[in-house]
Amino acid sequence: MTRSAYPHIPLAHAGAVLGIDLEAVAANYRELCRRLDGVSCAGVVKSDAYGLGVEEVAPVLANAGCREFFVAHIEEGIELRKILPKAEIHILNGMFPGAEETYTENNLIPVIGSLHEAKIWKIWCGETPLPCDLHVDTGMLRLGLSPKELGQIADEPDLIQGLDIQNIISHLASADEAQSSQNVAQLNTFRRAREILPMGRASFCNSSGIFLGSEYHFDLARPGVALYGANPSPGNPNPMRDVVSLKARIVQVRDADMPETVGYGATYAIKKPSRIATVPVGYSDGVLRSLSNNSCGYIGEHCVPLVGRVSMDLITFDVSDVPEEFAHAGQWIEMIGPHHTVDDMARDANTIGYEVLTSLGRRYHRVYKGGSDE
Ligand SMILES: Cc1ncc(COP(=O)(O)O)c(C=O)c1O
Structure with a gap:
């Protein structure tokens, strides 16, 4: 199947890396x-x-x-x-x-x-x-x-x-x-x-x-x-191995103070001095808009809440609790991975893993692990 206008996006150009195991x-x-x-x-x-x-x-x-x-x-x-x-x-x-x-x-x-x-x-x-x-x-x-x-x-x-x-x-x-x-x-x-x-x-x-x-x-x-990799037996531990990972590159971290708000519609209000990291992926990349103010990513073991609305090409995370050395431009936020699986993202978006998977966008740098010489 054709990968539309962006067949192979090099890592240096990509806002996020989609790993497929x-x-x-x-x-x-x-x-x-x-x-x-x-x-x-x-x-x-x-x-x-x-x-x-x-x-x-x-x-x-x-x-x-x-x-x-x-x-x-x-x-x-x-x-x-x-x-x-x-x-x-x-x-x-x-x-x-x-x-x-x-x-x-x-x-x-x-x-x-x-x-x-x-x-x-x-x-x-x-x-x-x-x-x-x-x-x-x-x-x-x-x-x-x-x-x-x-x-x-x-x-x-x-x-x-x-x-x-x-x-x-x-x-x-x-x-x-x-x-x-x-x-x-x-x-x-x-x-x-x-x-x-x-x-x-x-x-x-x-x-x-x-x-x-x-x-x-x-x-x-x-x-x-x-x-x-989605769990075919909901309510029980997933017997399948995770297949997909998605990590997004931080492009900016902004210091924010009251009474500022984040993103379209001002749906997230800053309540204490905070640091807000922006990553260049959005609903156009299949990160569903229903995740707005209702999901998270991970930097190492730190959970970073997704704040504000998911926009077409950008998403914002509150990285206030992450040491600055791990949350600055050029660092990565795990959006799908061992800490936050496809099923977790689906739950946050009030949908199913099928929709998360089949929505995955075409603007990622794709990395396939294994397969070629099996
Ligand atoms: C007729 C039929 N068989 C099998 C499947 C595979 O289903 P699943 O992805 O739930 O394993 C589908 C998926 O929608 C289907 O429509």
Whole structure:
């Protein structure tokens, strides 16, 4: 995927350094495989591998043993095909009418989500069935065959006759809430769907689903976010290794006194003589504006509160409690790292790790650890 106008920003020009630990991605894949105990494990690398760079991440997963990949869009599939010529690539968003040839040319497997799509694929395939998956909706009301369509297939199996169905898939709506009764309800619905659609393999689990127990595993798991270090089992210690770090460069430290305020809208009032450090990252770099006055960074072991509003290109931290030798222009503030993880930042922003990851901007100096010679 293209990195927009700023493909490789040198360290000297960058306001922040984004570290991506590819060894941790591989370790996370292996850990999920271990928990799956023999069940196949695909890798979900849509949205540029959740913002971390599909070009770098996908080969690392392949080297760790991953053979099957799921992306959302056809374009992502085309891109991934160039990176991994031999992988099985599945397109979650379905079969787009008019794009049949593109699937075939690039050896992409559409995840068919309706009888209408199934018909289009069947017509395209003619006498030579080409691989596809079938998505069954078990409670998302989003993509997948509806209960009505499933009933139609039960009455008239010819509707899907002649399709080369590799996987019957479904997606959990509340897997990150282990106690949710929706998990069991979807599991039962999926089992009933399998009675009507017993062909191919069954694929049900996302990252969190893997942690719900082996009855959820079926034949093929499809984890995404856990590969990238977010906690798939909220409320429990994170079993995954951290993948992402973000440190921002201090460009100025200002002495402030009452009655000054910080940033747009004057939302943070100085209450005692303070030192305010400015770093050149903002919501344009994916540091969400909802973190305004409600997050922190770290300088060494010192927690520095984020004060004032996050603006497009700048953020301010109160570094009053940090010795000056560690908090001056040219020093770094850890925004994501061992002290403050992706999930911590997501909690501060009242969102989820997925959004933090996929929002990560394009103006960082990116440093990938590991991966190239694995
Ligand atoms: C159908 C489907 N399967 C698997 C995944 C991977 O989910 P997760 O990142 O929660 O592991 C997604 C992600 O949204 C998805 O839409």
